[in-house]
Amino acid sequence: MTLTKKPETRPAPASWGLSTGKTVPWEYAPAPESTDHVTIRSEYGLFIGNEFVAAKPKRTFEVINPATEEVLARVARASVSDVDRAVRAARSGYNQSWSKLPGSERAKYLYRIARIIQERSREFAVVETMNSGKPIKESRDVDVPLAAAHFFYYAGWADKLEYAFPNRTPRPLGVAAQIIPWNFPLMMLAWKIAPALAAGNTVVLKPASTTPLTAYLFADVVRQADLPPGVVNIITGPGEIGMELVKHPDVNKVAFTGSTVVGKMIGRAVAGSDKKLTLELGGKAANIVLDDAPIDQAIEGIINGIYFNQGEVCCAGSRLFVQESIFEPLLDKLKARLGTLRVGDPLDKNTDVGAINSASQLAKIRELVQSGIEEGAEIFQPDCQLPDRGYFFVPTLFTGVSQSHRIAQEEIFGPVLSVLTFRTPDEAIEKANNTPYGLSAGVWTEKGSRIFKMVAAMRAGVVWANTFNRFDPTSPFGGYKESGYGREGGLHGLSAYLRFDA
Amino acid sequence: MQPLATAGNGIAADRIGVRKTYKLYIGGQFPRTESGRSYEVFDARGVPLANACRGTRKDIREAVRAARKAFPGWAARTAYNRSQILYRIAELMEGRRDQFIAEVTAAQGVGRRRAVREVDAAIDRWVWYAGWADKFSQVVGSVNPVNGPYFNFTVPEPTGVVGVIAPEVSSLLGLVSRLAPVIVSGNAAVVVASESRPLPAVTLTEVLATSDVPGGVVNLVTGLRREIVPTLAAHMDVNALDAFGVAPSESAAVEESGVENVKRVIRPPRDGLERYDWLSQRAQSPYLIGEYVETKTVWHPIGA
Numbered sequence: 001m002t003l004t005k006k007p008e009t010r011p012a013p014a015s016w017g018l019s020t021g022k023t024v025p026w027e028y029a030p031a032p033e034s035t036d037h038v039t040i041r042s043e044y045g046l047f048i049g050n051e052f053v054a055a056k057p058k059r060t061f062e063v064i065n066p067a068t069e070e071v072l073a074r075v076a077r078a079s080v081s082d083v084d085r086a087v088r089a090a091r092s093g094y095n096q097s098w099s100k101l102p103g104s105e106r107a108k109y110l111y112r113i114a115r116i117i118q119e120r121s122r123e124f125a126v127v128e129t130m131n132s133g134k135p136i137k138e139s140r141d142v143d144v145p146l147a148a149a150h151f152f153y154y155a156g157w158a159d160k161l162e163y164a165f166p167n168r169t170p171r172p173l174g175v176a177a178q179i180i181p182w183n184f185p186l187m188m189l190a191w192k193i194a195p196a197l198a199a200g201n202t203v204v205l206k207p208a209s210t211t212p213l214t215a216y217l218f219a220d221v222v223r224q225a226d227l228p229p230g231v232v233n234i235i236t237g238p239g240e241i242g243m244e245l246v247k248h249p250d251v252n253k254v255a256f257t258g259s260t261v262v263g264k265m266i267g268r269a270v271a272g273s274d275k276k277l278t279l280e281l282g283g284k285a286a287n288i289v290l291d292d293a294p295i296d297q298a299i300e301g302i303i304n305g306i307y308f309n310q311g312e313v314c315c316a317g318s319r320l321f322v323q324e325s326i327f328e329p330l331l332d333k334l335k336a337r338l339g340t341l342r343v344g345d346p347l348d349k350n351t352d353v354g355a356i357n358s359a360s361q362l363a364k365i366r367e368l369v370q371s372g373i374e375e376g377a378e379i380f381q382p383d384c385q386l387p388d389r390g391y392f393f394v395p396t397l398f399t400g401v402s403q404s405h406r407i408a409q410e411e412i413f414g415p416v417l418s419v420l421t422f423r424t425p426d427e428a429i430e431k432a433n434n435t436p437y438g439l440s441a442g443v444w445t446e447k448g449s450r451i452f453k454m455v456a457a458m459r460a461g462v463v464w465a466n467t468f469n470r471f472d473p474t475s476p477f478g479g480y481k482e483s484g485y486g487r488e489g490g491l492h493g494l495s496a497y498l499r500f501d502a
Numbered sequence: 503m504q505p506l507a508t509a510g511n512g513i514a515a516d517r518i519g520v521r522k523t524y525k526l527y528i529g530g531q532f533p534r535t536e537s538g539r540s541y542e543v544f545d546a547r548g549v550p551l552a553n554a555c556r557g558t559r560k561d562i563r564e565a566v567r568a569a570r571k572a573f574p575g576w577a578a579r580t581a582y583n584r585s586q587i588l589y590r591i592a593e594l595m596e597g598r599r600d601q602f603i604a605e606v607t608a609a610q611g612v613g614r615r616r617a618v619r620e621v622d623a624a625i626d627r628w629v630w631y632a633g634w635a636d637k638f639s640q641v642v643g644s645v646n647p648v649n650g651p652y653f654n655f656t657v658p659e660p661t662g663v664v665g666v667i668a669p670e671v672s673s674l675l676g677l678v679s680r681l682a683p684v685i686v687s688g689n690a691a692v693v694v695a696s697e698s699r700p701l702p703a704v705t706l707t708e709v710l711a712t713s714d715v716p717g718g719v720v721n722l723v724t725g726l727r728r729e730i731v732p733t734l735a736a737h738m739d740v741n742a743l744d745a746f747g748v749a750p751s752e753s754a755a756v757e758e759s760g761v762e763n764v765k766r767v768i769r770p771p772r773d774g775l776e777r778y779d780w781l782s783q784r785a786q787s788p789y790l791i792g793e794y795v796e797t798k799t800v801w802h803p804i805g806a
Contacts, residue, residue: 149649166641168789260764267761272754274772279764436763438796455800465802472648476656480796481741482764487797490646490656500789 028342031349033136038126040213044075046082046236047219049089050229055082055237063212066133067346067355067390075212078237083204083244086233090175090202091250093230098202099172101228103159110155110197112225117148117190120221124214128186129346131213133355133391134309136347139186146471147190150489153473154194157494161199164491170498172200173276174252179242179266181258182208182357183312183413187471189215191488192255193232194473199497201253204233206245208258210358212236243269251275253497257314259411260437260482278486278496280314280478282411283439286432287317287468288454290425291325293444297466299333302417305442305468307341307353307395311415312361314483315440317468319408320397320419321428327421331399334419339382341395353415356391365393365414372398372407377418403434411437425450429457438480442468461487504550507608524554524700526561526724527707529568530717536560541726543701546611554700557725559733562692565721566737569663569690572718577660577688585635588686591713592628598709599625602674602702609673609699623781624678630786631682638687638791651804658795660688661766662741665734667727667756669747673699674706675780680744683790685719692740693722694731696747700724735759742766742794750774768793 043060045052055076062071078086098106117124121144128139161170176196180188185207196203207215215234222232235241239262246254246269253276256266260281270277287305289298305317322330346354356362373379377398386392397417401408407418422428432441441458443465445451451465461479464470471477476487486496506521524543525532537560540553555561576584595602599621607617639658646654664684669676673696684691695703707722723730731752735743736759745756748770760767771778779785 165789264761264764267764268758271757271761281764451802455798458798459796461796461798463798463800465800467652467801467803470648470650470652470801472646472650472652472654474646475648475654475801476644476646476797476799478797480661480798484764485766490799491644492656492797 028350030345032345033126033129033347033349035126035130035347038123040073040127040130042073044073044212044216044236046076046078046086047216047222047232047234048086049093049233050223050227052219055079061209063131063210065130066357067387069389072130072213075216075236078235078241080244082235083241083248086204086235087175087245087248087250089230089233090204093228094174094202096230097228098231099200103161103200106197106200107155107158109225109227110151110158110194113221114148114151114155116221116224117144117151121145121148124186124217126347127217128214129354131211132182132185133346133357135351135354136349137351138309143184143187146473147186150187150190150194150473154198154494158198158200161494161498164494165500168500170199170500173497173499174201175250176201176203176253176255176497177245177248177251178203178205178255179245179258180205180207182211183309183314185211186214186218188257189218191493192257195488195493196253196255196497197231199494201497202231204235204245204251206235206237206242209236209238246270255486255496256280263484276496276499279484280486280488281439281482281484282437283314283316283479283483284319284409284411284435284437285315285317285440285442285460286319286321286458287442288321288428288432288444289323289326289330290428290443290445290450290454291323292446292450293326294446294466295326295330295333298330298444299337301442301444301464301466301468302334303337303341306417307415308469310353310356310393312357312413313469314411315462315469317440317442318412318417319432320417321432322419322421323428324421324423331419334397335380335382338380338395338397341382343384343392343394344387353395356393356414359391361413362391362393365412365416368407368410368412368414369396369416372401372405372418375405375407377401377405377407403431409435425454429454433457433459436482439478439483440464506550506552507545521552524552524704524724526555526557527704527711527720527722528561528565529571529721530711532707532711535725536564543698545608551608552701554704554724557723557730559730561723561725562730562733562737565692565723566663566734566739568718568721569692570739572716573660573662573690576685576690576716576719579688581636581639584686584688585632587714588628588632588635588682591709591715592625592632594709594713595625595628598705601705605702605705606674609702610671619781620672620675624675627675627678627786628682631686631791634788634791635686638788641788642792646799653802653804654799656797656799658687658792659798661794661796662689663739664689664691664794665737665740665743666691666693667731667734667743667745667747668693668696668703669775670696670698671775672780674702676747676775677703677706679780679785680746681720683787684744684794687791687795689794690719691721692734693720694727694734695722695724697725697727731756732759736762738763740765742768744768744793746770747775766793
């Protein structure tokens with residue numbers, strides 16, 4: 001299923017000093033990651049009580065490779081009664097084993113999981129790329145190592161909870177319902193399951209319906225690690241099934257990562273209950289480049305900020321604010337750099353931008369890009385040949401964007417950058433914060449005191465100064481305002497899975 | 503209607519007392535409600551004490567506007583400065599101790615000894631939270647040892663405008679216990695006072711107005727809860743809502759109306775506040791401050 005890359009011709013970046021207008025051949029030999037060591041079963045059942053079981057009634061749906069549109073497998077479509085079955089298994093896992101284990105023993109299970117993910121990292125990376133469309137170099141170097149690191153980090157907390165919160169007695173909540181998105185399927189799984197298990201909870205996880213394969217691969221890891229039955233349960237199905245899980249009366253904790261619209265539905269569903277809720281929702285991050293910024297580093301940060309994972313990142317730096325005095329030189333460099341991005345086969349180790357995760361997401365990106373054009377922004381796309389099959393979108397930037405444009409207000413979740421300008425740092429702050437979201441922000445300047453002024457002024461939960469899109473298990477991640485509440489990562493991520501007697 | 507019985511009702515037989523008009527507190531001013539309406543407030547035996555403002559949705563919106571305006575300045579104060587201002591509140595309450603004791607006695611129908619304990623605990627609670635202003639972030643913040651050449655730290659920041667639905671029964675201590683942890687970190691508050699016992703809360707605002715608390719940092723609206731709480735709970739410019747004082751039967755509706763702007767809502771205890779011990783040390787906690795803060799994590803590369 002490797003895509004053959006056609007030789008492409010691109011304009012030479014201006015930074016090369018070649019006369020503009022000329023083109024140079026821009027060829028890469030294909031460097032496909034091999035898939036022959038990966039076994040994807042033709043069908044996956046729900047993972048309940050450490051067994052793969054068929055849905056009742058037995059229904060399935062197709063999972064495809066977004067880069068080829070080929071069917072990868074069929075997975076079980078859970079029914080309402082399957083949700084109940086999974087929650088019961090989690091409750092029984094909690095009552096019969098997990099809540100009775102000392103933290104030191106829970107820790108060892110989590111360390112095992114971390115180690116097995118590392119041992120099987122290549123397999124995870126390949127399946128993740130095949131199922132999500134993200135470039136293999138990202139799943140290999142970012143998603144999978146971070147997933148393993150997350151388990152390793154939280155493993156160590158399991159027997160140290162009493163040191164984490166002074167003068168408080170932490171207790172597990174019970175059964176956690178966890179719903180995760182399709183942009184970082186395995187990493188989001190790790191962000192959810194690792195702290196939940198370390199804190200002593202059992203879980204029912206619902207991966208996104210387009211990207212369940214690494215979750216079911218993880219189920220196999222759970223079995224290899226010999227976890228007691230019911231501690232980790234995984235069910236697949238459409239959004240309604242996720243909502244059934246959220247509403248289940250025997251669920252004590254709900255953790256959701258996904259769109260703000262669905263997050264609000266979940267908020268309404270748990271209102272008035274005792275369920276503890278954390279939400280990690282959408283974003284429209286401002287990436288602010290001040291006139292004294294290190295330009296070449298900033299260019300790399302801007303590119304990474306919006307084209308990493310095809311821009312399908314809730315904290316993507318989708319609004320670029322450039323100080324007017326450096327706008328033109330920065331834009332020239334940015335356009336040139338955009339032209340060097342390699343778009344295509346996600347399994348190719350040279351690929352920078354892979355496939356959009358689904359046809360519907362691609363349609364949404366196209367619709368918003370069209371709105372940008374219609375509302376009067378100026379579009380720039382590098383000359384770029386896309387594969388014949390699969391869901392691909394050319395890395396795009398817009399200039400002449402105003403604050404009111406939809407592309408400056410709405411989360412696109414695609415490789416589309418809106419470039420805006422400002423005159424003073426105060427104006428940048430004002431514009432950057434002018435959004436209902438508040439997940440992340442970026443600031444580029446060489447001056448230390450300016451960094452801290454800007455960082456303090458951003459109404460956002462994660463602020464990258466002179467870098468962007470960095471993640472770590474020890475580093476709390478989550479949003480202000482309509483980007484949600486609660487944190488994942490670090491000590492703060494632990495408290496989301498604990499209760500404290502008043 | 504019977505004559506009102508609040509302070510100034512003729513301590514000396516030969517003098518007509520001067521009564522206080524109980525008003526709202528918005529943006530550092532004491533306006534009457536825009537509705538021009540009031541409602542009678544009674545003591546525990548049913549004797550009318552005073553007329554309190556029957557605040558409206560519009561008063562709530564004015565209060566939120568005032569709070570939003572005051573928020574950046576208050577949040578930008580140094581922690582040391584906020585600490586001193588909270589301590590100043592305690593100092594000025596101490597000076598009005600007898601007045602508060604009389605008002606709490608009348609409002610709650612408790613004996614003088616109980617009222618003394620509650621007022622003293624309320625004053626001490628400001629002192630306790632004053633001390634947290636410049637210590638809280640040292641307890642909940644962190645420097646995070648990330649796997650790479652980055653300096654990474656996490657700090658709490660105030661969430662913005664916080665709605666506080668004051669406990670209905672504990673008119674002063676309950677309110678102070680919920681309000682102090684909201685403003686100590688730099689938030690601005692819009693308080694809905696106890697409906698049946700609003701008078702000590704109004705007197706508290708007179709203390710706040712003279713305690714160097716900037717106008718708008720605390721705003722207070724009295725009135726009928728069913729008329730004003732839904733507006734506060736649904737307001738799109740309110741970041742968090744302390745619903746601890748809401749009856750458990752009403753908490754689902756309040757929580758639901760906060761969803762549209764993803765409000766941080768603090769739920770009431772399952773079994774309500776009837777048996778809640780406001781005098782207990784457990785009614786104060788730095789983790790309560792934590793309910794009204796956002797957590798910001800900052801990354802910066804380490805290198806040449």
